[in-house]
Amino acid sequence: MSSLVGAAVVALVVFQVFRKSLKSGASSLDAIPSVGVPGGLFGFYVGAWNYIKNGRDLTEEGYLKNPGGAFKVAFMHRWLVIVNGQAMIEDLRKAPDDFLSSAEGNNAMLHLEHVLGYEQLHDPYHVPVVRTSLTRNIGICFPSLRTEVVAAFEDLVPAKTDEWITVHAMQTILPVVSRVSNQLFIGLPKCRDPDYIKITTQFALDVAKDALLLHLIPSSLRSLAARLFGHLETSTRNIMKHVGPMIQHRIEMDDKYGPDWPNGDRPNDLISWLLDEARGHPERRTVRNLTHTLLHLNFAAIHTTTQGFLHAFYTLASHPEYVQPLREEIESVTKSEGWTKAAMGKMVKLDSFMKESSRLAPGAAVGVMRKALKDFTFSDGTTVPAGTLIALPILAEHHSQANYTNGGAFDPFRFSRMREEAGEGIKHQMASLTHDFLTFGLGRHACPGRFFAVNEQKLIMAHVLVTYDFKLKDGVSAEDEWVWIVGSANKTAEIMFKKRS
Numbered sequence: 486m487s488s489l490v491g492a493a494v495v496a497l498v499v500f501q502v503f504r505k506s507l508k509s510g511a512s513s514l515d516a517i518p519s520v521g522v523p524g525g526l527f528g529f530y531v532g533a534w535n536y537i538k539n540g541r542d543l544t545e546e547g548y549l550k551n552p553g554g555a556f557k558v559a560f561m562h563r564w565l566v567i568v569n570g571q572a573m574i575e576d577l578r579k580a581p582d583d584f585l586s587s588a589e590g591n592n593a594m595l596h597l598e599h600v601l602g603y604e605q606l607h608d609p610y611h612v613p614v615v616r617t618s619l620t621r622n623i624g625i626c627f628p629s630l631r632t633e634v635v636a637a638f639e640d641l642v643p644a645k646t647d648e649w650i651t652v653h654a655m656q657t658i659l660p661v662v663s664r665v666s667n668q669l670f671i672g673l674p675k676c677r678d679p680d681y682i683k684i685t686t687q688f689a690l691d692v693a694k695d696a697l698l699l700h701l702i703p704s705s706l707r708s709l710a711a712r713l714f715g716h717l718e719t720s721t722r723n724i725m726k727h728v729g730p731m732i733q734h735r736i737e738m739d740d741k742y743g744p745d746w747p748n749g750d751r752p753n754d755l756i757s758w759l760l761d762e763a764r765g766h767p768e769r770r771t772v773r774n775l776t777h778t779l780l781h782l783n784f785a786a787i788h789t790t791t792q793g794f795l796h797a798f799y800t801l802a803s804h805p806e807y808v809q810p811l812r813e814e815i816e817s818v819t820k821s822e823g824w825t826k827a828a829m830g831k832m833v834k835l836d837s838f839m840k841e842s843s844r845l846a847p848g849a850a851v852g853v854m855r856k857a858l859k860d861f862t863f864s865d866g867t868t869v870p871a872g873t874l875i876a877l878p879i880l881a882e883h884h885s886q887a888n889y890t891n892g893g894a895f896d897p898f899r900f901s902r903m904r905e906e907a908g909e910g911i912k913h914q915m916a917s918l919t920h921d922f923l924t925f926g927l928g929r930h931a932c933p934g935r936f937f938a939v940n941e942q943k944l945i946m947a948h949v950l951v952t953y954d955f956k957l958k959d960g961v962s963a964e965d966e967w968v969w970i971v972g973s974a975n976k977t978a979e980i981m982f983k984k985r986s
């Protein structure tokens with residue numbers, strides 16, 4: 486049976502690749518140089534395989550060979566055009582959505598409408614909610630976020646002052662981040678429920694698996710395949726067991742009282758902010774729709790934040806010389822400010838450290854995916870036809886000597902030094918968007934959750950620094966793991982903790 490399924494999958498892959506490569510052969514991208522794609526009848530397939538094996542290096546090669554220009558790579562079953570340099574990045578940033586679509590770019594990568602829900606792609610009203618209400622409430626909700634960080638570490642890293650304990654880094658930080666994020670999304674008690682946390686952390690992995698499967702399936706069969714083999718339905722059902730009655734109650738109360746509940750009892754959380762934005766839109770005010778949105782935002786928030794945190798944490802654990810200056814800053818700021826959002830804003834060395842870590846490990850070699858909905862011409866005259874997938878080589882831009890002095894080296898206080906220069910304060914903060922720091926994307930569709938993500942990462946790091954001594958188990962370095970274009974923080978590393986006296 487399994488060999489039959491295997492044969493069917495292989496046949497579908499070959500069919501898909503062959504069909505697309507015929508199309509791509511006829512495309513008008515011929516003027517754009519390709520990288521990693523040999524000539525010949527099967528050159529495209531070989532190039533696609535080369536890119537799966539060496540996506541990071543081929544992107545770097547294309548970047549170095551085509552400075553300030555465009556190149557293309559064989560990307561699964563289509564061409565991906567990668568553009569670089571300040572002028573082309575600015576073209577991409579400014580392009581209106583009806584020319585270069587971020588939603589369709591992400592959909593082409595992840596099949597969002599099948600793996601997250603149809604309305605999540607076609608009615609993304611959660612984006613302004615995250616950008617405005619969620620972001621504005623970080624300061625007000627900060628005490629609960631801090632309480633959750635402390636409680637999560639007490640549960641998951643129960644270290645004492647007199648002995649070292651060892652924990653698995655990824656399996657510890659993922660639930661910490663899920664608990665803290667869900668404290669803001671739905672609050673206690675559910676944000677601490679182990680089964681709820683397990684579903685939220687597993688969902689992102691299932692999304693990635695489902696998207697990969699759907700890449701192998703012809704578009705006409707994707708909806709059926711997603712229903713038969715995908716995880717959205719099961720995850721929705723499982724999460725509804727936890728939050729369904731609560732969401733139903735919130736909708737009913739909102740219908741009855743609007744935002745002004747008797748005694749001012751309305752929770753200040755994501756569900757309320759979504760309901761505010763959903764007023765007058767009955768299709769948004771259903772348990773199912775709100776559950777999908779909750780799952781979607783867990784998907785967007787948890788693994789990204791965990792990856793960024795872990796990479797910085799591994800760097801710190803293997804460079805103990807950076808611990809003291811960071812601790813001094815955190816202890817001095819919290820002494821005068823307490824544990825507040827304003828205090829996080831004043832931790833400029835910590836911000837610099839986290840940003841520098843993210844500069845060298847933005848999570849992927851390429852990002853900021855856009856799909857051309859109409860033919861699009863860049864300012865250097867390069868034209869791509871409607872249907873083309875376009876991206877930026879974020880890792881290569883982050884390493885580039887053109888953007889950064891000694892760009893390949895980790896310089897923890899690079900950005901705090903820049904911030905000291907007059908008038909350059911805000912520009913060099915981690916949450917700021919610039920053409921040479923692309924971890925959070927660019928333009929109108931840049932990550933709306935970045936202010937929360939940065940505050941959360943800094944809060945967790947500050948807590949760890951003042952609470953524990955820590956080191957990598959056996960001093961083994963925790964290298965990133967690269968697959969295709971995705972670079973993940975090490976998944977197997979273990980960290981030893983001892984409580985500071």
Ligand code: HEM
Pocket residue numbers: 587588609611612615782785786787789790793848852853854923924925926927928929930931932933934935937938939
């Ligand atoms: C370190 C953590 C995070 C990283 C590195 C990250 C990165 C990104 C990137 C690269 C994009 C696409 C930007 C573009 O195409 O220009 C994005 C989009 C998005 N992110 Fe984040 N993100 C993080 C955390 C979060 C959090 C905590 C939330 C929610 C609370 C969130 C919600 C979203 C949403 C809703 C979008 C879609 C925006 C749109 O379509 O306009 N992200 N994120």
